[in-house]
Amino acid sequence: MEFSVLIGGEAGLGAFSMELELTDILSRLNYYFFATKNYMSRVRGGHNFHMIRIADHSVHALTGGSWDMIVALDEETEIRHRVHLYDKGLYLSPTLIGEVAREAREEFHDVTVSNTILVGVILAIIDVDTERLAAVTESNKLKYLRRGFKYAGQWEMAGIFPIPSKAGCHYIFDGNKAIALGSLLGGCQFMAGYPMTPATSIMHYFATAAMSLPAHFEQAEDEISAINMALGASYAGVRSMVATAGGGFALMQEAVSLAGMTETPIVIVVGQRPGPATGLPTRTEQGDLNLVLYAGHGEFPRIVFAPGTIGEAIDVTRKSFELADRYQIPVFVLTDQYFADSVQLMEEDLPVSVPAREYGIFDRAYQRYALMETGISPLTFPGLFDAMVRVDSDEHDESGTITEDLDLRIRMVDKRLGKMTLLKKDAIPPTFYGDSEAGTILISWGSNRLIVEEAVDKLVAERIEASALHFGQVYPLSNDMIAPYQLESKTIICVENNGGAQFACLLKKEFGLHATHNILKYNGECFTVEEIYSRVKLLLSPEVEE
Amino acid sequence: MIKKTDITWCPGCGNYAIRDVLEKVLHELPIPRKDIAFTSGIGQAAKMPQYLEVNYFNGLHGRSLPLAVGIKLARPDLTVVSYSGDGCLYGEGGNHFIHAIRRRLDLTIITSDNQIYGLTKGQSSPTTDFGVKNALDPRGNENIPLNPLSLAINMGAPFVARGYAGDKDHLGGIIREAILFKGTAVVDILQPCVSFNNINTYQWYHKRVFKVDNTPADRYEAMKLAEQWGDKIPIGIIYRDDKAECRELAKIFREPLTEADIREHLAMKCVMMR
Numbered sequence: 001m002e003f004s005v006l007i008g009g010e011a012g013l014g015a016f017s018m019e020l021e022l023t024d025i026l027s028r029l030n031y032y033f034f035a036t037k038n039y040m041s042r043v044r045g046g047h048n049f050h051m052i053r054i055a056d057h058s059v060h061a062l063t064g065g066s067w068d069m070i071v072a073l074d075e076e077t078e079i080r081h082r083v084h085l086y087d088k089g090l091y092l093s094p095t096l097i098g099e100v101a102r103e104a105r106e107e108f109h110d111v112t113v114s115n116t117i118l119v120g121v122i123l124a125i126i127d128v129d130t131e132r133l134a135a136v137t138e139s140n141k142l143k144y145l146r147r148g149f150k151y152a153g154q155w156e157m158a159g160i161f162p163i164p165s166k167a168g169c170h171y172i173f174d175g176n177k178a179i180a181l182g183s184l185l186g187g188c189q190f191m192a193g194y195p196m197t198p199a200t201s202i203m204h205y206f207a208t209a210a211m212s213l214p215a216h217f218e219q220a221e222d223e224i225s226a227i228n229m230a231l232g233a234s235y236a237g238v239r240s241m242v243a244t245a246g247g248g249f250a251l252m253q254e255a256v257s258l259a260g261m262t263e264t265p266i267v268i269v270v271g272q273r274p275g276p277a278t279g280l281p282t283r284t285e286q287g288d289l290n291l292v293l294y295a296g297h298g299e300f301p302r303i304v305f306a307p308g309t310i311g312e313a314i315d316v317t318r319k320s321f322e323l324a325d326r327y328q329i330p331v332f333v334l335t336d337q338y339f340a341d342s343v344q345l346m347e348e349d350l351p352v353s354v355p356a357r358e359y360g361i362f363d364r365a366y367q368r369y370a371l372m373e374t375g376i377s378p379l380t381f382p383g384l385f386d387a388m389v390r391v392d393s394d395e396h397d398e399s400g401t402i403t404e405d406l407d408l409r410i411r412m413v414d415k416r417l418g419k420m421t422l423l424k425k426d427a428i429p430p431t432f433y434g435d436s437e438a439g440t441i442l443i444s445w446g447s448n449r450l451i452v453e454e455a456v457d458k459l460v461a462e463r464i465e466a467s468a469l470h471f472g473q474v475y476p477l478s479n480d481m482i483a484p485y486q487l488e489s490k491t492i493i494c495v496e497n498n499g500g501a502q503f504a505c506l507l508k509k510e511f512g513l514h515a516t517h518n519i520l521k522y523n524g525e526c527f528t529v530e531e532i533y534s535r536v537k538l539l540l541s542p543e544v545e546e
Numbered sequence: 547m548i549k550k551t552d553i554t555w556c557p558g559c560g561n562y563a564i565r566d567v568l569e570k571v572l573h574e575l576p577i578p579r580k581d582i583a584f585t586s587g588i589g590q591a592a593k594m595p596q597y598l599e600v601n602y603f604n605g606l607h608g609r610s611l612p613l614a615v616g617i618k619l620a621r622p623d624l625t626v627v628s629y630s631g632d633g634c635l636y637g638e639g640g641n642h643f644i645h646a647i648r649r650r651l652d653l654t655i656i657t658s659d660n661q662i663y664g665l666t667k668g669q670s671s672p673t674t675d676f677g678v679k680n681a682l683d684p685r686g687n688e689n690i691p692l693n694p695l696s697l698a699i700n701m702g703a704p705f706v707a708r709g710y711a712g713d714k715d716h717l718g719g720i721i722r723e724a725i726l727f728k729g730t731a732v733v734d735i736l737q738p739c740v741s742f743n744n745i746n747t748y749q750w751y752h753k754r755v756f757k758v759d760n761t762p763a764d765r766y767e768a769m770k771l772a773e774q775w776g777d778k779i780p781i782g783i784i785y786r787d788d789k790a791e792c793r794e795l796a797k798i799f800r801e802p803l804t805e806a807d808i809r810e811h812l813a814m815k816c817v818m819m820r
């Protein structure tokens with residue numbers, strides 16, 4: 001059982017606050033839901049819409065297709081979305097909503113409560129029990145919600161789409177909160193940043209958390225400064241990170257290379273949005289994989305994660321700090337606007353332990369770049385013991401002093417690149433979903449994971465053989481990661497939110513694997529289940545030949 | 547120990563004198579060497595930390611200050627000095643220079659100002675005088691030079707000084723005061739470049755520099771002094787405000803995040819616990 005609702009209106013009309021109010025109450029009532037938004041890069045006006053899917057089972061994607069209900073706060077919503085209303089769907093027109101607002105002014109002397117009243121209407125439609133509602137809401141809000149129930153009764157909408165609340169104890173997260181929390185769990189105590197959608201809310205979360213935790217957020221004058229500050233803090237002994245979007249990351253590239261050369265641990269979160277240049281600032285895309293894979297001049301190792309679920313986002317971000325330290329490299333968490341702004345439930349427990357940062361005790365003989373059997377030089381920080389910590393952006397000798405000794409250069413390059421072997425051994429394997437015998441496999445990375453998995457369910461329900469493989473780590477890739485799946489013998493469909501099939505190209509480069517088909521989308525919006533399902537179906541139907 | 551023969555500066559370069567001064571000052575300071583961290587960018591001057599007994603992070607061209615800011619924020623217990631050339635600090639890193647001062651941190655920012663790009667062999671820097679000819683400005687520099695001292699005062703730096711590599715004792719006093727000063731201290735050092743700047747030579751500076759005996763307490767007076775350039779060039783502490791307050795910094799390094807912190811955080815913050 002499911003119910004999907006779209007709330008649309010120009011920025012400032014309250015569609016966003018309705019989403020927040022509704023999802024907050026749904027969470028309190030233990031409802032399964034998924035909420036995401038589509039908004040313009042402006043503070044007032046334009047057209048924004050918020051999409052909420054409520055169900056009696058766990059949901060983590062937009063279904064696509066038609067809406068069960070549309071709340072049109074303005075005419076634009078009517079024009080754009082009404083055609084997508086399910087034929088027995090419910091429609092709240094701008095006129096009707098105007099009525100509600102007028103009555104709210106009369107009855108409560110406050111028009112702004114009309115949004116809460118509309119939330120009440122939605123709750124009545126899914127047949128929320130008013131007593132349970134009363135138990136979980138603040139009393140001052142309750143009367144407005146109750147007014148909504150009354151309207152629903154009047155309009156004969158109450159209980160039309162009854163949904164039982166079946167979720168257990170859970171957290172609600174959007175992708176950015178998951179990443180920010182993951183960073184704290186990874187022991188990150190320093191973040192520097194310059195605001196840029198869709199990464200800004202990671203900074204907000206971290207800065208707020210730092211008010212009461214031993215952590216610091218610094219707003220830098222630009223992204224170049226932000227990453228160099230983070231490298232300074234990391235050198236000084238504190239686990240550090242930056243978060244930005246593709247454009248800001250482009251500015252950071254020289255310092256990524258600096259991290260590579262100086263072997264300074266750092267975690268870099270890149271939230272993708274459509275480019276090039278400023279592109280579509282508030283929309284989504286997976287167009288920066290290549291940027292992140294190849295960012296920074298010169299050759300040095302790196303890890304790139306691309307989490308597909310809230311749990312995975314928390315885990316890989318947390319792990320990033322450990323790996324950045326262990327291998328003294330930059331580690332990336334690659335995400336996107338869709339994941340950043342989508343609100344999801346997580347029922348699993350959160351890991352709450354914070355691994356302590358390890359560093360050695362050294363005397364004056366310490367050499368920051370000592371060539372070791374293990375391939376990893378010992379890491380320590382200035383001012384703790386007698387060791388002097390000297391790090392250099394120029395090629396350097398073991399002590400960290402500039403060198404132009406070209407034989408030593410070879411050994412230093414070998415040392416840095418030698419870490420790749422270790423990184424591959426540590427790589428997180430992809431997640432397989434479905435029947436391993438299925439002849440078709442849908443490959444995805446990053447935020448598409450759960451959309452693809454639901455599409456697979458839908459295909460399988462129609463006896464179309466399909467399975468899914470999701471890469472939460474996109475670099476480095478190793479043969480061990482794909483060995484269990486006999487990909488050579490399967491129809492591979494690579495699903496990506498970009499125009500250039502960047503991950504498919506990487507698979508080809510790394511494994512010589514050729515994707516049979518690519519499903520790409522690059523209009524700035526995320527995929528829906530319906531979309532992937534129908535495109536796969538079309539691709540697999542016998543008439544289609546490539 | 548650093549052998550003089552390993553140093554890559556040209557014979558006669560003003561940086562040698564500055565290095566001697568720095569070694570002496572660092573030796574005399576009541577701060578253990580292990581607690582001193584230098585950052586630098588790229589250029590001839592930026593090699594300075596390599597030739598000193600200190601911790602250092604020799605970073606990218608223009609980026610010595612963000613590194614210094616990051617180190618200080620993470621570790622207020624360290625004495626942090628950013629060292630670079632005029633091209634590095636005022637050109638490539640000009641934005642950082644402006645904003646690092648605004649952060650009100652206890653940092654020392656020292657520049658070997660040779661009014662030229664040394665390492666890249668003689669192009670105009672932000673402090674090159676108007677009309678000076680060189681390889682990339684064959685018709686003469688068309689730009690007005692940047693005045694680091696008045697800019698620093700304008701941005702709110704509470705300690706602003708100019709030293710001269712040709713007067714070691716005087717320079718030593720300034721650097722010592724700057725490092726001990728609680729707050730952002732900016733020291734621009736006139737540094738003759740014998741290879742690429744044949745205008746601002748030792749003789750040229752010798753004829754012009756004069757010592758400031760009384761540091762103005764008034765910011766606008768200091769600004770006037772800072773603006774002096776040409777026939778008479780003031781050296782010494784141009785502005786000093788001992789009342790300016792530094793920013794309070796949280797202890798983070800000595801207090802790593804713990805499980806208890808996370809539990810408390812989850813109970814009270816944005817993440818909804820149910």
Ligand SMILES: Cc1ncc(C[n+]2csc(CCOP(=O)(O)OP(=O)(O)O)c2C)c(N)n1
Nearest residue numbers: 588589590591607631632633634663664665
């Ligand atoms: C991003 C970047 N751009 C350009 C350079 C080349 N470069 C190195 S040092 C330098 C200028 C040096 O001038 P200055 O900072 O005044 O130092 P000096 O060598 O004169 O001491 C330049 C342009 C570089 N290393 N990095």
Ligand code: SF4
Nearest residue numbers: 556559590664739740
């Ligand atoms: S080029 Fe100029 S600044 Fe550089 S070492 Fe030679 S003399 Fe000194």
